[in-house]
Structure formats: C-alpha cells, structure tokens
Amino acid sequence: MYGYYEPPFSVEKEGISISVEKIGERWVYKRTLGTEEVEKIILGDGKHIIINPVEPLNTPKEITPNLLIEFEKTLLLAGGEKKQIYLTFPVEIGIFISDKGNKSIQLLDVMSLVRQKFTLYGEVSNGVVCKHWKSNIYSSPPSSNPLQEGVMELTLRNASSDWASISKVVFSAYGMKLYYDGDVFMKGRMDILNRNTAETGFELQHISGELRNHPLKDRKSRKEAFGVYSLRKLGFVPLKFYMGWGF
Template sequence: MESQSTISDYSKYGKYTVDDTLTLKIPNCILTLTKISANKYRYSKDSDSNTTELLTTEKSILEIELAPILPITLPSKKSKYIMFNFNDKIYVDANSKSNIYVQFPLEIGLFIIGSNDSRRLLDSFTLDPENSRFGLYGNPDNGIFCNHFDVKTESSGKIQSIPYRQGILKITMHNPLDHEIVVGTLVFLVSNHTMYYVNNSTHVDDLTFTIKQDAGMNSFAKISSVPLECQNGWSVSPQISDKTDTPFVMCEGFD
C-alpha cells in the first residue's frame, strides 16, 4: 500500500470542471481531459492499458466525477453478485448476533456529468486487477456466476479504508438457532448497495446475514443490504446498476 505522504499527492474523489486541461492522478494511473473545441474533448489514460477517446458533450463546460464504484465492471460486467471467501471462518454462537468488518474491494469510476445532473460512466479501473476474477456458487448447471474475492475479517470497527483500493463493509451475523454455525462463504447481490466517499475514504451499505431453517430442518441464509445515512461531508457515489428490494437467499451452503 502507498505511504500516507504519497497518498496525499493523489487526486481526491469528487467533482471536477474541465476548462482547458484537467489532470487527475491516482496510483499507477494518470487521467487527462483536454478541451479541443466547443463541446469536444480528448480523454486519455496513462496506465498499463493506455486509453485515448474523443468526447462530444451536451454542455459547453465539461464536468466529471471521480468516485469509487461497486467492483462489478472488471474484467467485464457479467454479474451483479459478489462471493466472499473469508480467510478465517466465522463462528457464530447459538441464539446470538455478532458484527464483523471487512475491507470491501472497489473499483474507481470516471463519470461525465450531463444535464439534469445525470451520470455516464466514461471509464473504470482497479488498482488490484489480479483480484478481479469470477467464481460459481452452487452447481455447474444452475449455479450463480459471481465476482469472487478472498477477504479478511475484523471483529472491531478499527478496520481502515485503503485509499483507491478498499472501502469498509459491516456485516451483522444473526444466528437464532440453538447451535453454533460456521460461515466461510458469503454471496450477496451487491447491486443493492450504495457506496459513499469523502476525500479518498469509502464506505458501503451494511449487510445482514440471517440463518433460517426450512421444514426439513435444512439451514439457509437470508442476505439483505442495510442503507446507511449519508454523513455530513460524505457524498453518494453514482449507481452503476439497478437495485431490487428482494433479499438474496443462500441455499447451497455457506461453510
């Protein structure tokens, strides 16, 4: 991870106006937007995968937003689900609740701000491309294709957001059964979550994980997002996927 002195030299999340030329710098990547003529701009990205694109805008002044986004666009946007494999399994006592915290992987999005304050995703990138991979939850015939991540857990709220790489996610584990449960895998519909940022720090909506049993005494888990209140000074990241009110149910195991 970059040192604090280096992090302070990078561009912060937020909105920017492009007059003639705007340069944004994040680790391993430099973004440049240059005005060519009225309503025409050139966008270039100097990184491992260089990009150059010509833009035609509907407004005479180009406004953009640099913001953390859900980690679902890379290596390609194929799933709204995330599968976490916990490095250390979580033990939840009978008839109890416990909170854990994980460093939530994120991508960075560059958006064009249009009329009526609309957002169009111009580009997205990650500082951890080796962690952008897929996994399957369930059987090969009808399983769920997921964005897959290995994550560490913390039992206290001392976990820190890592600028440009990871935000913070709080998970409440609820076990109303009369025996202990072990959780090693968590799958959820990440498109139901909103991300929030200030400077270079990121939070994401909380998550609840509740154990249930069916009539045959088979255990399953109900997963729901819990919206956060946007605190003073924090901004809401643009949403890149539609939300649904339907909780996700893990019925193919979670240990």
C-alpha cells in the same frame, strides 16, 4: 482522486492518469492505466466529471452481478446471536459525466486496480458465477487503500437455534450503496435462516445521523457514491441474495 472535477483538469494517482481538455470545439476525455488507454469525445459545455468508487462487478467486463467474499478463517456464530464484524471488499473506480444539478448522469469509464478472480457458488449444474474476494475478519474497521478496497460493516444475525459455521458471504450488486470520504464504506447484513441457508442485503444510510457518528471517523463530509447498477432503468430485480447452498 475521488471527487468532482470541472473541465479542463488533469489528475494522476497510483499509475492512473485522467484528464479532460478542450480541443477546438470539443472536449476530449483521456485515461491511461498501465498499457490501457481510453479516449472519448464529449460534445457539450457546462458539464462536470465525477470520480467515485463503484460496485466491483464491471471489469474486465460485466460477467456477474454477484460478489462472493471468502473469509480467511471460518467464523462460528451461536444460535440466536447478533454480532457485527468488519470485512474488506474490492472497489472499482467509476468516472461519470453530469450536468450541474446532477439531473442527468452518464457513465463515462470504469477501471480497477485489483486482481480479477471469479468462482462458482453452488452446484456445477445450477450454481451462480461470482466475483471472488478474500478478506480477514476484523473487530474494528481496518485501514485500506480506497482506490482498491472498501470496508464493510457486516451485521450477522443467527435466527436459528443451531450454531452457524460461516466461511463466505454472497451479495448482489443490486442494492449496493457505497459511501466515501478518505476511505470507502458499505453496510451489509447476513441473516442465517437455518443450518444451510441465509439471506444477505444492504442497509442504506443517510449522510446525516448514523453515518456521521460511525467509528471510522467523523462523517460530516462523507459522500454517497454514484453506482453503475443504480443508474440502470430496470424492472424488478432482487436487492437481496438468497444463499441456498450453504455458507
């Protein structure tokens, strides 16, 4: 389902139906998912539609920019160690409208096929609300349904001299960058600063070079997804998340 589409077109997969057709002098966008139906009018020719995975923080409405991934089993990392693990994370499906050169891109619609659950990270009085997801820990990239889940390569660095007990990791959507080709991929990091604090962020990739040699498979055709958060013209926003209430 992911990719570029030239109107008129119609595509269906896993209960999702998306179409753009010309009625009179205008284009009409229609999308159905279960009992939910969305219809919008597009005025203007020479546009194309982009369907790609986006940050999992836009449905059922924008409540928080923070994603908390809870581990199925607690992980212990020795002091001074650097290790890589793989996790799954939820994805949402974004539909964008763009001109031919992708100079002007507008979010048209966003939807999700996964459950919606939220949790609180930190104390009740001053903690932060997060979208919640639970993942196993993998030593190699797991298979996943790209319309529901992505695979994250997470680099763990323990800068302290103590063992770190890790049961969760929190990320900010600002800085998330997704890539897709038969699956969805993202590369993150978690730096353990001491027994109770850590900093998380993302490592941006280029299509040439490292991603092409990633173990998931040959990435010569991998595409960089347009994100909902990356389209916003905001002032300074933190691209990292500081975990000050433990992990």
